Amino acid sequence: VFIGLGVPLYQGYGLTETSPVVSVNTVEHNIPSSIGRPLQGVEVKIGESDELLVKGDSVMMGYWQDDEATRRVINDDGWLHTGDKARIEDGFIFITGRLKDIIVMANGEKVAPVDMEHAILEETLFEQVLVVGEARPHLAALAVLNQKEWEKFAADNNFQDAEKHSEQVEQAILERISDALHEFPGYAQIYQLGIVDEPWTVENDLLTSTLKMRRNKIQDTYQDLIESLYKK
CATH class of the missing domain: 3.30.300.30 (ANL, C-terminal domain)
Structure with a gap:
């Protein structure tokens, strides 16, 4: 609707655990159905069951005084498990669902x-x-x-x-x-x-x-x- 009215939208994606922005579309590179490309310094990859994993200096060290919860979402290699299903095409990330669903x-x-x-x-x-x-x-x-x-x-x-x-x-x-x-x-x-x-x-x-x-x-x-x- 907004695009049809000539109002550009630039979707992005982030989590509290990632401080918070992971990716964003820009004026120069925008695919409205995507959540854009990762910011500089942020790594992403697709893990098991098509889960989006995130790594970088912006990812939290862990949950305050909750090591068990931290271990559930950050693996030994430092990858944060977002719980979101995704695919990556030409560097653009597309969210396809939630693992819990x-x-x-x-x-x-x-x-x-x-x-x-x-x-x-x-x-x-x-x-x-x-x-x-x-x-x-x-x-x-x-x-x-x-x-x-x-x-x-x-x-x-x-x-x-x-x-x-x-x-x-x-x-x-x-x-x-x-x-x-x-x-x-x-x-x-x-x-x-x-x-x-x-x-x-x-x-x-x-x-x-x-x-x-x-x-x-x-x-x-x-x-x-x-x-x-x-x-x-």
Whole structure:
């Protein structure tokens, strides 16, 4: 939006533990979807599970009087584990997710739910989506539908509003999801869907103040629904 209005944005990235700036875009070198290139004197690399690691004089020596916490985030070679997933292209860093958000399925496959959710949300039928499946044999999703798009979808498919939570509607919507995830591997597909009527908001404590989903809170709130999906 800002770029379309002629207002340039220069994203950067930093942590309290790195004093705080790690990387930044500049006027001369700017890729808006990236967090820029590392500052002079800052080293970065991609570690296990695509985690962004940072090293340099700006990285903290450790947490005050907490050696155990320090050892958890800074390895013996001095690399700080950021907890963020990333990739590096031509020196520019792109954040792709959080390690804590990774779903490990029962078969050991690892899935980045955020990537799947973004793909599903390209389909205008969906307002909000949460992929679940930790330690499960397959993935499922909770979804809040866009009301206007749902009404159009229902009319096009001869569904009544009262059928919104029916198995027939679920299967029809799962086909939309399958189309949205056509570039994902076979294990990264949605096999069950739970439709949620109430949007996730800051007011009901299911979104943070920065409008990010409280993943654990949402799963706790709809635990019974999630369990029912895996009993089908």
